[in-house]
Amino acid sequence: DADVTQTPRNRITKTGKRIMLECSQTKGHDRMYWYRQDPGLGLRLIYYSFDVKDINKGEISDGYSVSRQAQAKFSLSLESAIPNQTALYFCATSAGNYGYTFGSGTRLTVV
Amino acid sequence: AQSVTQLDSQVPVFEEAPVELRCNYSSSVSVYLFWYVQYPNQGLQLLLKYLSGSTLVKGINGFEAEFNKSQTSFHLRKPSVHISDTAEYFCAVSLQYTDKLIFGTGTRLQVFP
Numbered sequence: 001d002a003d004v005t006q007t008p009r010n011r012i013t014k015t016g017k018r019i020m021l022e023c024s025q026t027k028g029h030d031r032m033y034w035y036r037q038d039p040g041l042g043l044r045l046i047y048y049s050f051d052v053k054d055i056n057k058g059e060i061s062d063g064y065s066v067s068r069q070a071q072a073k074f075s076l077s078l079e080s081a082i083p084n085q086t087a088l089y090f091c092a093t094s095a096g097n098y099g100y101t102f103g104s105g106t107r108l109t110v111v
Numbered sequence: 112a113q114s115v116t117q118l119d120s121q122v123p124v125f126e127e128a129p130v131e132l133r134c135n136y137s138s139s140v141s142v143y144l145f146w147y148v149q150y151p152n153q154g155l156q157l158l159l160k161y162l163s164g165s166t167l168v169k170g171i172n173g174f175e176a177e178f179n180k181s182q183t184s185f186h187l188r189k190p191s192v193h194i195s196d197t198a199e200y201f202c203a204v205s206l207q208y209t210d211k212l213i214f215g216t217g218t219r220l221q222v223f224p
Contacts, residue, residue, distance in 0.1 A: 004154075031210060033212075035214075040120070040216060040217075041216060042117075042201060042214040042215055042216040042217050043155075043201065043212075043214040044214075045211065045212075045213075048211065050210075058211075090154060090155065092155075094210055096210060098160065098162070099145055099157040099160050100155075100157070100212060101157075102147075102154035102155040102156070103154055104153060104154045105153075105154050
């Protein structure tokens, strides 16, 4: 099994729908992150969590929310999806300033 | 605030040629530096990192990078590339003790036979 698992791998949804992207990890790391990747823009931080009771906004949190259900689980929600949220979403974990472990990504298309 | 600039969005190169992917950063305080690789349809994988110590850092797959504090650069190099090195490469920086990575916009390396 992968260290960081993201579900679903691909999703097409309609404008205005609520959607949840899930991330689970077996690394035992306390720190978890959600990024989105857009062509030419690199990866941008949406939310991050340093432990179960600690949730922080990143640089592009508007339109998103998160839930840290357990040390191993960190979900990203789009309350009302819009087309410019079409992107590749990555979850990552970290044990400190030594680099992240990334999931394989969720490709989300909002039509 | 810190930022990362990857000067080339695409780098085409022939197999067995050397390659350098450029990365410059901006920060008023000490940083940690990273290079990640993303193969098609995959997540990001850590290539190498600079935390402290020797400024020449060796990573996986024959890549290396040199931290140059005066030039605020962290360029990635490989003396002889393979077709399998075709991928997107991301430079990233984090402030010490913050553990939040700021990524560059990526450089697409395409290796031709």
